[in-house]
Amino acid sequence: MAVLVPDITNPFYFDIIRGTQNQLKAAGYTQLLVDTEESAEMELDALQKMRKSADGFILAASRLSDEQLDNVSGSQPLVTINRASANAPTVVIDTPSAMIQALEHLVSLGHHSVCYVSGPPKSWSNSMRWKIFEDDSRQRGLETHRIGPFVPKTTSGAAAADAAVRTGATACIVFNDLLAIGMLQRFRERGIRVPEDISIVGCDDIFGADFCHPPLTTIASPIEQAGRVAVSMLLSQLNPIYSGSSRKLAVMPTHLTVRGSTGPAPDRKSG
Structure with a gap:
């Protein structure tokens, strides 16, 4: 097989x-x-x-x-x-229901401007996550942004982090954990504090997601x-x-x- x-x-x-x-x-x-x-x-x-x-x-x-x-x-x-x-x-x-959970979590923390950090353009799950993100954010009256697409690797994190900062969003939901971890590294280099200045949610709960600094909130x-x-x-x-x-x-x-x-x-x- x-x-x-x-x-x-x-x-x-x-x-x-x-x-x-x-x-x-x-x-x-x-x-x-x-x-x-x-x-x-x-x-x-x-x-x-x-x-x-x-x-x-x-x-x-x-x-x-x-x-x-x-x-x-x-x-x-x-x-x-x-x-x-x-x-x-x-x-x-079932990432759609998890996207709703992530947005509920961020809203409970007072976030009103949220950015979706997009993965590969040909990814079906990426398209579905954005659709749910967009629909649920609209129902909640949130200001939304979308950046990308980005290759879902840590090496793309720097570009994604810089683009996220330019949106002015206070929180990001990221296509996968590798990309999110790369963003954490870039924020640290720029002196942007996580989560004090910006919150990050990853997806997949890969091995190591709880070892990074700070440990990554993620969809499992x-x-x-x-x-x-x-x-x-x-x-x-x-x-x-x-x-x-x-x-x-x-x-x-x-x-x-x-x-x-x-x-x-x-x-x-x-x-």
């Missing part, structure tokens, strides 16, 4: 890879791991080249277009993770379980023994883990 991920160096995918490997091993399959380097072209090329050698595919955070994904799902067994599809079975990490989910469920859904397409677990959609719950990177809005403290 082939597991395709956009960035093998991103700790978010470590638990997905562990979950898929353990489940595949228990079922008697070997896992083939492919890093598509955030490229839809590389992902599609890998799918085409491995069509005959792999029994099935798990696409984590696929960067394929809807049309491309529908085409490949019609010709080979596959399951997506964090990428909704009209045809392919999907495991979705059962990522390894998502990998296991994806394998079960894929096996149900291949083997009648697993037909009882056949389903088209599985939703993984999320929750906000509050740490030291979020605090009262500056105007509240000064007032």
